[in-house]
Amino acid sequence: xxDAFHPPLRTLMGPGxxxxxxxxxxxxxxxxxxHLDPQFVALMDDIKRLLxxxxxxxxxxxxxxxxxxxxxxxxxxxxxxxPGDTVIVCQNGVFGGRMKENVERCGATAVMVQDxxxxxxxxxxxxxxxxxHNNVKALAFVHAETSTGARSDAQTLAEIARENNALxxxxxxxxxxxxxxxxxxxxxxxxxxxTQKCLSCTPxxxxxxxxxxxxxxxxxxxxxxxxxxxxxxxxxGYWGGNTKRAYHHTAPVNAMYALHESLRLVEAEGLANxxxxxxxxxxxxxxxxxxxxxxxxxxxxxxxxQLNAVNIPEGVDDAAVRSALLSKFDxxxxxxxxxxxxxxxxxGLMGFSSKGVNVRKCLLALETVLNEMGADITSGAAIPAAxxxxxxx
Amino acid sequence: xxDAFHPPLRTLMGPGxxxxxxxxxxxxxxxxxxHLDPQFVALMDDIKRLLxxxxxxxxxxxxxxxxxxxxxxxxxxxxxxxPGDTVIVCQNGVFGGRMKENVERCGATAVMVQDxxxxxxxxxxxxxxxxxHNNVKALAFVHAETSTGARSDAQTLAEIARENNALxxxxxxxxxxxxxxxxxxxxxxxxxxxTQKCLSCTPxxxxxxxxxxxxxxxxxxxxxxxxxxxxxxxxxGYWGGNTKRAYHHTAPVNAMYALHESLRLVEAEGLANxxxxxxxxxxxxxxxxxxxxxxxxxxxxxxxxQLNAVNIPEGVDDAAVRSALLSKFDxxxxxxxxxxxxxxxxxGLMGFSSKGVNVRKCLLALETVLNEMGADITSGAAIPAAxxxxxxx
Numbered sequence: 001x002x003d004a005f006h007p008p009l010r011t012l013m014g015p016g017x018x019x020x021x022x023x024x025x026x027x028x029x030x031x032x033x034x035h036l037d038p039q040f041v042a043l044m045d046d047i048k049r050l051l052x053x054x055x056x057x058x059x060x061x062x063x064x065x066x067x068x069x070x071x072x073x074x075x076x077x078x079x080x081x082x083p084g085d086t087v088i089v090c091q092n093g094v095f096g097g098r099m100k101e102n103v104e105r106c107g108a109t110a111v112m113v114q115d116x117x118x119x120x121x122x123x124x125x126x127x128x129x130x131x132x133h134n135n136v137k138a139l140a141f142v143h144a145e146t147s148t149g150a151r152s153d154a155q156t157l158a159e160i161a162r163e164n165n166a167l168x169x170x171x172x173x174x175x176x177x178x179x180x181x182x183x184x185x186x187x188x189x190x191x192x193x194x195t196q197k198c199l200s201c202t203p204x205x206x207x208x209x210x211x212x213x214x215x216x217x218x219x220x221x222x223x224x225x226x227x228x229x230x231x232x233x234x235x236x237g238y239w240g241g242n243t244k245r246a247y248h249h250t251a252p253v254n255a256m257y258a259l260h261e262s263l264r265l266v267e268a269e270g271l272a273n274x275x276x277x278x279x280x281x282x283x284x285x286x287x288x289x290x291x292x293x294x295x296x297x298x299x300x301x302x303x304x305x306q307l308n309a310v311n312i313p314e315g316v317d318d319a320a321v322r323s324a325l326l327s328k329f330d331x332x333x334x335x336x337x338x339x340x341x342x343x344x345x346x347x348g349l350m351g352f353s354s355k356g357v358n359v360r361k362c363l364l365a366l367e368t369v370l371n372e373m374g375a376d377i378t379s380g381a382a383i384p385a386a387x388x389x390x391x392x393x
Numbered sequence: 394x395x396d397a398f399h400p401p402l403r404t405l406m407g408p409g410x411x412x413x414x415x416x417x418x419x420x421x422x423x424x425x426x427x428h429l430d431p432q433f434v435a436l437m438d439d440i441k442r443l444l445x446x447x448x449x450x451x452x453x454x455x456x457x458x459x460x461x462x463x464x465x466x467x468x469x470x471x472x473x474x475x476p477g478d479t480v481i482v483c484q485n486g487v488f489g490g491r492m493k494e495n496v497e498r499c500g501a502t503a504v505m506v507q508d509x510x511x512x513x514x515x516x517x518x519x520x521x522x523x524x525x526h527n528n529v530k531a532l533a534f535v536h537a538e539t540s541t542g543a544r545s546d547a548q549t550l551a552e553i554a555r556e557n558n559a560l561x562x563x564x565x566x567x568x569x570x571x572x573x574x575x576x577x578x579x580x581x582x583x584x585x586x587x588t589q590k591c592l593s594c595t596p597x598x599x600x601x602x603x604x605x606x607x608x609x610x611x612x613x614x615x616x617x618x619x620x621x622x623x624x625x626x627x628x629x630g631y632w633g634g635n636t637k638r639a640y641h642h643t644a645p646v647n648a649m650y651a652l653h654e655s656l657r658l659v660e661a662e663g664l665a666n667x668x669x670x671x672x673x674x675x676x677x678x679x680x681x682x683x684x685x686x687x688x689x690x691x692x693x694x695x696x697x698x699q700l701n702a703v704n705i706p707e708g709v710d711d712a713a714v715r716s717a718l719l720s721k722f723d724x725x726x727x728x729x730x731x732x733x734x735x736x737x738x739x740x741g742l743m744g745f746s747s748k749g750v751n752v753r754k755c756l757l758a759l760e761t762v763l764n765e766m767g768a769d770i771t772s773g774a775a776i777p778a779a780x781x782x783x784x785x786x
Contacts, residue, residue, distance in 0.1 A: 002443060002657050005436050005650060007426045017646060020425045028647060029422030032413045032595055033400045034725045043398050050395060066597060067460035070642035071622045101621050196643055202425055204459060204597065204645025226619050228494050229464045247730065249463035250589055252597025253410060254421060255648070257398060264395050332427045337640065 010326075011353075013362055014334035015146050015307060016174070017196035017203045018350035020258075024201055027261035028254050035251040043260055044239065044251075050263035054176055054199070054271070055191060055209045057183035061232065062209040063239040064259055066252050069173040069194030072206025074102055075230040076169050076190045077140075079210075079218050083107030085137040088129045088166070090121040092152070093145035094338045095171055103140070106226065111136070117145075117339045118309065120302045121152040123160070130164045138167035138189075144175035146197075147337040149309035149346060151179065151302045155186045162187055167214060173197060176207070177266050178278045178306035178350060189214040195255075198278070198306055200351030201262035205255050262351075278305040280393050281354045284386040285347065288363040291385035292370075293377045297344045306354065308347040309340070316375050318342050324372070329365040359386055403719075404746075406755055407727035408539050408700060409567070410589035410596045411743035413655075417594055420654035421647050428644040436653060437632065437644075443656035447569055447592070447664070448584060448602045450576035454625065455602040456632040457652055459645050462566045462587030465599025467495055468623040469562050469583045470533075472603075472611050476500030478530040481522045481559070483514040485545070486538035487731045488564055496533070499619065504529070510538075510732045511702065513695045514545040516553070523557045531560035531582075537568035539590075540730040542702035542739060544572065544695045548579045555580055560607060566590060569600070570659050571671045571699035571743060582607040588648075591671070591699055593744030594655035598648050655744075671698040673786055674747045677779040678740065681756040684778035685763075686770045690737045699747065701740040702733070709768050711735050717765070722758040752779055 012019045033040055051062045065072050077099070081087060085108040089099045092115040103110040111133055113125045121141050130136060139161035143154045158168045167189040172181050178198035183191050189211040196203035210218070210232065218225075218232055225231040229249065237246035266274060282305030286296060289310055297309035312318050318335065322345070325331040334346035347362060363382040370377050405412045426433055444455045458465050470492070474480060478501040482492045485508040496503040504526050506518045514534050523529060532554035536547045551561045560582040568574050571591035576584050582604040589596035603611070603625065611618075611625055618624040622642065630639035659667060675698030679689060682703055690702035705711050711728065715738070718724040727739035740755060756775040763770050 002439055002660055004657065005420070005439070005653050007423050007650070008432055009424055010426045010430065012425065012427060014427055016643060017425050017427060025422040025424065027398070029418040030400050031402055031418065032405065032410050033403045034405060034407055034410060035596065037403065037719070037725065039401060046395055046398070067464060067622065068642045068645065071460060074620060074622045098621065105617055105619050105621055194643065202645065202647040203428065203643045204648055224498055226498050227467060228491065228498055229460065229467045249461045250409060250587065250596045252461065252595065252648070254418075254595040255597055255645070257400070260398050264397065267395055326430070332430065
């Protein structure tokens with residue numbers, strides 16, 4: 001007989017999942033009802049409205065995809081892109097590369113705009129790419145690169161795309177609810193996210209929104225969407241409008257309870273308050289890390305408050321530090337990904353994880369472990385530096 | 394401010410989701426940990442082993458897809474089928490039609506073998522289809538048709554496919570843990586299921602298994618899998634082997650807690666006991682329904698014990714009955730789907746829902762509602778007929 005699984009009580013300060021509030025876990029475990037139950041249908045309407053709120057959009061086609069953020073990305077591309085299309089894809093980290101994979105698997109051509117990992121997408125390079133290529137169907141970029149902690153200028157990128165009559169596809173998996181995301185004001189045609197970052201819900205669901213223009217593009221496709229599961233025209237029959245809901249797939253009912261509760265918490269706090277909280281805790285963490293003698297990997301002007309990439313001091317064993325933080329402090333921080341593996345740690349302050357308690361715990365734990373490993377850091381300075389930020393907020 | 398959502402306490406006797414045991418809901422709500430946490434990796438190993446047990450397979454490539462059963466179906470086809478392939482698809486209900494959609498969206502040709510809804514797949518027609526078509530890559534069929542409640546002869550169908558050197562793709566979304574599923578003994582190359590049927594877990598995850606032969610077919614593809622999210626060669630980097638787990642997508646951590654717990658419950662009961670329980674409650678329900686004067690839609694020899702299609706008596710308002718059962722008894726039964734809409738009800742006795750308490754509740758509630766609507770039924774006979782079955786078990 002297999003033993004029951006009782007997870008340890010971690011503090012989640014990696015690149016997601018973030019700490020999930022007890023209210024959300026409690027909602028998750030409420031009794032399951034049918035996916036066509038009238039009460040579930042009412043819940044779906046609530047979720048749609050709350051997603052419109054966090055995305056800051058009036059888009060009718062706004063809903064949670066029943067699968068993780070990667071499937072949200074795939075839903076964006078397989079619905080909007082057809083074989084033979086050209087898409088300008090900006091890559092400044094892992095997820096731009098994944099976009100390229102998606103574009104190519106749609107039978108389309110990805111024109112790559114490459115920037116160094118940890119930098120923002122270059123506006124000039126994107127302008128140049130549009131100047132060089134005709135009939136670009138869409139511009140795709142990552143708003144908040146989870147692999148590096150860098151923020152790109154979504155508003156300007158969207159402007160350039162619109163000037164060139166291209167659709168705007170934006171990955172804001174790590175952005176949503178942590179920094180401003182203005183789908184309508186910026187003119188984004190498709191934005192997708194994940195539940196396990198700044199929404200602090202459990203992982204597994206991908207909120208997505210499509211503009212009216214994007215919806216028209218989908219309606220006028222000449223080929224079928226290659227994915228039956230992610231075909232928005234079919235999904236719309238279940239999620240869309242006020243008419244009778246048509247069965248498409250069985251919705252992950254309990255995950256919807258949790259998403260609803262996590263969105264309610266964001267609504268209760270207010271987006272502006274949430275952004276301010278993320279910014280404050282970020283400043284306190286950075287002040288502490290720098291007082292310790294560590295340096296940040298991303299320039300101050302484009303740092304994501306919710307994902308802090310820290311340079312690993314020379315001679316320090318990356319994996320040993322993370323392992324000690326986990327075993328001695330139940331604290332998870334993230335490893336570097338791709339080109340940054342072994343070079344940075346990624347410290348998440350996302351959603352419910354973005355709080356002073358976590359900032360202090362992380363600073364003390366990291367200082368303790370680095371000292372034990374004989375790293376060359378300044379002791380005793382981190383907490384006062386962080387407290388100074390909190391005192392002056 | 395949006396109100397919290399507190400679901401009603403339904404009894405789920407539709408085509409899924411089924412009632413979820415409190416232990417599984419409790420496991421679902423346990424604290425979230427990271428998807429690369431060593432303790433989560435250990436949980437993944439447990440889940441894989443337990444899935445091998447319920448599928449009755451030694452297949453190394455056995456894992457839960459992070460999305461609903463429909464995505465499990467898509468994972469089977471997009472990995473095994475390439476453009477230009479020919480697939481024989483058996484249709485005797487809704488899900489064979491969905492298989493056709495999947496095959497065609499892979500750029501392949503679906504040779505359809507059609508049988509009436511509510512009947513089993515015809516062995517003779519499948520033999521004839523193989524005789525007529527050369528170079529058939531795969532035979533695809535639904536083991537337990539959720540839309541009709543009919544069981545097909547998976548073992549014989551698999552034999553025919555093997556004789557013709559074709560892969561065997563089996564949908565056993567509703568079959569798994571309710572009736573025998575013998576992946577290795579039957580020679581099934583790919584079988585997929587869902588968590589919300591006889592496993593009585595929450596909806597949203599699709600267990601899947603691929604034979605060594607299927608794995609080789611995937612490894613030797615000449616084209617990339619059209620779905621990045623469902624590409625098994627990438628997913629294997631996270632779920633496969635004992636080596637370091639590579640990040641692919643963020644696993645739905647809490648859903649894995651629930652799946653693990655639901656599999657533990659199946660393991661504790663034992664598969665043979667689970668099958669016997671499903672069979673017994675099915676016989677009691679049928680005895681009660683027939684004593685009431687209702688008739689079953691599917692022949693006795695191919696009836697699924699976990700999904701009971703009942704003919705709606707003439708003149709009875711389908712939707713009004715289901716609505717009354719829901720509002721007066723918190724009891725959900727399923728509507729007919731596709732060709733059977735308005736003609737049958739589908740009464741599920743799946744997993745945790747398969748129990749005497751539910752059989753009795755359903756019989757009494759249905760009798761009460763049908764009487765209130767003036768239907769021509771026999772009163773007072775259903776419960777004694779069901780009790781006779783339980784007394785003689």
